[in-house]
Amino acid sequence: MPRFSIILPCYNAEATLADTLRSLVAQTCGDWEALVIDDGSTDGTAALIAEAAEDDARIRLVTHDGKGPSAARNAGAAAARGEILAFLDADDLWRPEKLTCMTRLFSDPEVGATYARIAFFDGTRARSVSAPVDGDLTLPMLLGENPVCTLSNLTVRRDVFMATGGFDETLVQNEDLDWLIRTVGDGHRVAGINRVLVDYRTSVSGLSSDLAALREGRRAALQSAARYGFDVRPWEEAIYLRYLARRALRIGAPPSEALSLALKGCLQSPRGWFSDMRRGALTLAGALAAPMLPDALRRSLFAC
Incomplete structure (x- = not known):
């Protein structure tokens, strides 16, 4: 075996x-x-x-x-x-x-x-x-x-x-x-x-x-967490929104979608969004500049 x-x-x-x-x-x-x-x-x-x-x-x-x-x-x-x-x-x-x-x-x-x-x-x-x-x-x-x-x-x-x-x-x-x-x-x-x-x-x-599938899968996962007595906190949700915003920037989603995710994450919890200062600042700047960034540069900056 x-x-x-x-x-x-x-x-x-x-x-x-x-x-x-x-x-x-x-x-x-x-x-x-x-x-x-x-x-x-x-x-x-x-x-x-x-x-x-x-x-x-x-x-x-x-x-x-x-x-x-x-x-x-x-x-x-x-x-x-x-x-x-x-x-x-x-x-x-x-x-x-x-x-x-x-x-x-x-x-x-x-x-x-x-x-x-x-x-x-x-x-x-x-x-x-x-x-x-x-x-x-x-x-x-x-x-x-x-x-x-x-x-x-x-x-x-x-x-x-x-x-x-x-x-x-x-x-x-x-x-x-x-x-x-x-x-x-x-x-x-x-x-x-x-x-x-x-x-x-x-x-x-x-x-x-697939951003929609990511959101749906996360909803199911959070339901599982709730059964163990854990609810997502604002700073944790902000970290996840930062992740989604980076995905949106990498895959060439409409600039409005990346910007909406970034602003929502920043407002939900600045602590969470900037828990990684470099990643938080770069993602926010990228969401604001997305309409002007060449595709290759955007994908390179947000490859992870």
């Missing part, structure tokens, strides 16, 4: 999947299986997975019926044989030491899940990194800007994942936030390591560009 089961959902991912699989095969810890789940692709994704499986017996092609990434991840977890599940998106990359570092964290039997820092890259180079990891996750940490950032940064014991009921398959966005809130709320320890281990590919067309 492998130590790790990698759950890798794919949909029309032939442009990036080969690089993602190479980063997996390059891991310094080789005790893994990979369930690469083709979720109804119409391009060359399935053929690419089949070719990779011929080259490496640890890789398995799993076909799914196109119900979306949360359902695909849950199906992968159900079929996994490993003690620990590690999620990886088809356009992200892992640093070679990712699984080795996770092995060290899971040597503590009290740890139920783990995360690290991530680098934001545009497909060519990393442009910035996420904030330093500050210990174990707490519910208040999750109500602002989710420090895990991406499911490619999440590793969890299989029995813990099954005990939570997995991801909410009705959510298109923020299903990871909802799951983390439920997991931490149920008392499972989610430990962090202050090291960059994931390269997260920024995209103007990915699921994380």
